[in-house]
Amino acid sequence: MASSAPSGLTLRAREIVEAARGLLEEEGPDALTMRRVAGRLGIRAPSLYKHLSGKEALEAALISDGFVELAEVFEAAVRGAEDPLGALAVAYRDFALRRPHLYRLMTDRPLRRDLLAPGVEERAARPLVEAAGGDQNLARAAWAFAHGMTILELNGRFPPAADLGAAWREGLSAFRRS
Amino acid sequence: MASSAPSGLTLRAREIVEAARGLLEEEGPDALTMRRVAGRLGIRAPSLYKHLSGKEALEAALISDGFVELAEVFEAAVRGAEDPLGALAVAYRDFALRRPHLYRLMTDRPLRRDLLAPGVEERAARPLVEAAGGDQNLARAAWAFAHGMTILELNGRFPPAADLGAAWREGLSAFRRS
DNA sequence: GTCTATATCAAGATAGAC
DNA sequence: GTCTATCTTGATATAGAC
Numbered sequence: 001m002a003s004s005a006p007s008g009l010t011l012r013a014r015e016i017v018e019a020a021r022g023l024l025e026e027e028g029p030d031a032l033t034m035r036r037v038a039g040r041l042g043i044r045a046p047s048l049y050k051h052l053s054g055k056e057a058l059e060a061a062l063i064s065d066g067f068v069e070l071a072e073v074f075e076a077a078v079r080g081a082e083d084p085l086g087a088l089a090v091a092y093r094d095f096a097l098r099r100p101h102l103y104r105l106m107t108d109r110p111l112r113r114d115l116l117a118p119g120v121e122e123r124a125a126r127p128l129v130e131a132a133g134g135d136q137n138l139a140r141a142a143w144a145f146a147h148g149m150t151i152l153e154l155n156g157r158f159p160p161a162a163d164l165g166a167a168w169r170e171g172l173s174a175f176r177r178s
Numbered sequence: 179m180a181s182s183a184p185s186g187l188t189l190r191a192r193e194i195v196e197a198a199r200g201l202l203e204e205e206g207p208d209a210l211t212m213r214r215v216a217g218r219l220g221i222r223a224p225s226l227y228k229h230l231s232g233k234e235a236l237e238a239a240l241i242s243d244g245f246v247e248l249a250e251v252f253e254a255a256v257r258g259a260e261d262p263l264g265a266l267a268v269a270y271r272d273f274a275l276r277r278p279h280l281y282r283l284m285t286d287r288p289l290r291r292d293l294l295a296p297g298v299e300e301r302a303a304r305p306l307v308e309a310a311g312g313d314q315n316l317a318r319a320a321w322a323f324a325h326g327m328t329i330l331e332l333n334g335r336f337p338p339a340a341d342l343g344a345a346w347r348e349g350l351s352a353f354r355r356s
Numbered sequence: 357g358t359c360t361a362t363a364t365c366a367a368g369a370t371a372g373a374c
Numbered sequence: 375g376t377c378t379a380t381c382t383t384g385a386t387a388t389a390g391a392c
Contacts, residue, residue, distance in 0.1 A: 012375080108286070110333050111335065145322055145323040149326075152285075171319035171320075171322065173356070174353050174355060178352045223386085224359075229357085233387095
């Protein structure tokens, strides 16, 4: 009867999303075409449309998975941490550097929230808001700092000789004094 | 005799870059095709290749112009400012919100520095490094914060009800204490 | 400096048969 | 659930004539 699973996807749709994920991580966003995804499963592109409505839905499923993973990483990081903000920062950078293409897909453009699995974005955000003592403005500023450091690093925008660890520490200690 | 002008482009190449700029700002990155750029000048796409080597060169010229404009905006902002960091922040956000498509083009991906007009990136960076008292790590962290706030705003990633002015102030006051 | 014609490539998506 | 065939659209770029 079609639907099921925590993600709300059919079994076959899950397989498709996982094939897409492999392609994205191994070859980057240009490889993420309906043809290539289908090819990875040994089928033809038109067959995908029996399981997912189109490419937007596929990307939204990838992004939803990304938020769930980020939430798990965050939740593990703050568990028993004496410096939650620092632990979240390390976890965030690490998450992005391990899956740069997924991270870009998650942050590069406006979010189609209507296509996401419900609640995943909020779940990923919660640990940071708590680490900021419930101060939303501080949480947003800290997120912006972390995203900026991360995406500028991924885009190779800092000088090769830059000490990014030192820049992270500089920013973190500034925010910790808030 | 081809070359001339501060940008190192021929007169005709300058006109092409300006047509491209108008297209980018008015219709966004998808409109930035060689056909559309040529069409804006009343000519055909292949004619562009007599003046510019290709699309990468065209984009690099747009980005170079963007850096020059950003440098000018920064230099005006710090002139006689009692709070240089705050003035730069306002100028930065304003620059990006006024030309969101150009800002994205400038920051979204790895920079082809070999195609840029010489020195433009450094000129734009200088006022911030000076406002940070020459502390490169602080300057990088502050840039990351500003870029994060800006690009997340452009991407519509903050809740509609979020008070972004408050988040900017929160981050700025944190960095000012450094 | 511009043109036409063309090469080359690739994408997302649908119809309808099996 | 998958297929073939196809539609529709679009891109960057080059050759060679004028």
